[in-house]
Amino acid sequence: MHPDPSTTDAASLAAHALRAAILRGEHPVGSKLPGERELSIQLGVSRATLRAAITRLQGEGLLRAVHGSGTLVLDVRETGGIEMMAHMAAFGTLTSGDPVALLADLMELRRTLAVEAIGLAAERCTADELMALRSHVDVQRGLRGEPERYIASDLALARRFAGATHNLALVLVANTLVRMLERQPGLELAFLVQADATMRFYDRVLELIELRDASSARRYARVLIERLDRHMLARLRATLGHASEAPTPPSSQEMHP
Numbered sequence: 001m002h003p004d005p006s007t008t009d010a011a012s013l014a015a016h017a018l019r020a021a022i023l024r025g026e027h028p029v030g031s032k033l034p035g036e037r038e039l040s041i042q043l044g045v046s047r048a049t050l051r052a053a054i055t056r057l058q059g060e061g062l063l064r065a066v067h068g069s070g071t072l073v074l075d076v077r078e079t080g081g082i083e084m085m086a087h088m089a090a091f092g093t094l095t096s097g098d099p100v101a102l103l104a105d106l107m108e109l110r111r112t113l114a115v116e117a118i119g120l121a122a123e124r125c126t127a128d129e130l131m132a133l134r135s136h137v138d139v140q141r142g143l144r145g146e147p148e149r150y151i152a153s154d155l156a157l158a159r160r161f162a163g164a165t166h167n168l169a170l171v172l173v174a175n176t177l178v179r180m181l182e183r184q185p186g187l188e189l190a191f192l193v194q195a196d197a198t199m200r201f202y203d204r205v206l207e208l209i210e211l212r213d214a215s216s217a218r219r220y221a222r223v224l225i226e227r228l229d230r231h232m233l234a235r236l237r238a239t240l241g242h243a244s245e246a247p248t249p250p251s252s253q254e255m256h257p
Contacts, residue, residue, distance in 0.1 A: 011052035014045045018053055022062055022073055023088055032070040033063070060084060082109075082173075086180050100236050103181075107233070110177055111225045113170065114158070119218035120165035122209045129164045130210060136160055137202045144195045154198070155182060194228060194235075201228065 018039075021027055033039055033054075040050045054071060057063045061079035064072045076084050085102055125133070136157050143150040155178045162174035201224050208217035 010045055010049045011056065014043050014049055014053035015056040017043055019057060019060070019062060019087055022057070023076070027073045029073055029075045031073050032066075033073065035070070082176060082180070086183050100233060103236070104233055106177065106181055107229045110158070110181070111222075111229055113174060113177065114161065114225055115218050115221045117161045117165050117170060117174070118205055118209070118221045119214045120167060120170070121161055122212055122214035122217040124166050125164035125209060129160075130206070133157075133160055133164065133209070134206055137199070137206065140202075141199050144192075144199075147192055150192065150195065157202070194231060197228060197231075201225070 027033060034042070036047050036050060040047050043050060043053075045053070054063060054065075058065065061081060061084070062074055062076060064074055064079075066072050074080075076088070085106065088102065121129075121133075136153070140150065140153040140157060143153055158178055159171075159174060162171045165171070204224075205217060205221060208220060
């Protein structure tokens with residue numbers, strides 16, 4: 001038996017509204033939600049729809065049903081998953097006051113995953129996978145004047161690197177991270193301010209992968225991605241008025257330490 005689509009859509013909308021209220025602090029951590037009748041009236045939905053919405057938020061780690069005592073609001077930083085970061089950004093619940101704080105956190109996670117993915121790819125990728133990576137990079141090099149296609153290509157390349165690790169868990173985490181990055185404001189500027197340096201980075205990484213030098217690939221990736229990310233965030237903050245001057249991007253000499 002399949003659920004009624006109208007009920008499913010209503011539950012999604014109710015879950016969205018309730019999630020937003022929780023993340024904005026309207027239902028503080030440690031408090032209990034209002035009773036079903038009151039909350040269903042507030043949200044303008046039936047009790048059945050409300051229950052479905054609450055079940056979704058329980059699965060996200062935002063709520064927990066306490067037998068005989070109602071529904072408790074949880075601290076998302078203790079019980080939530082990575083997908084919650086996108087909701088937190090959308091609802092303006094980052095506490096630092098920095099408009100690019102979420103992107104910085106996501107990039108730090110991406111950097112951690114990318115370093116290991118590149119190292120594992122150097123150890124495990126097949127000749128066909130290396131050829132596909134090279135072909136992808138060559139195509140992407142020609143997309144620097146087409147922002148949307150360049151960004152899509154860069155994110156797809158991240159998935160290719162993950163696939164070359166032959167580690168399913170890493171692939172699935174990479175997929176989740178890419179989906180979240182796709183939704184972030186400022187993504188176009190962040191990716192395009194240093195496209196030339198990024199392409200030089202990919203060229204060198206592929207050289208190290210071809211040499212099967214996993215140790216050097218990890219070391220190089222860690223240093224260069226950190227430099228690229230630092231510059232990218234500085235440029236983004238400068239554009240948004242949070243800094244007066246951005247650092248110079250890595251030179252071609254720096255790309256081959």
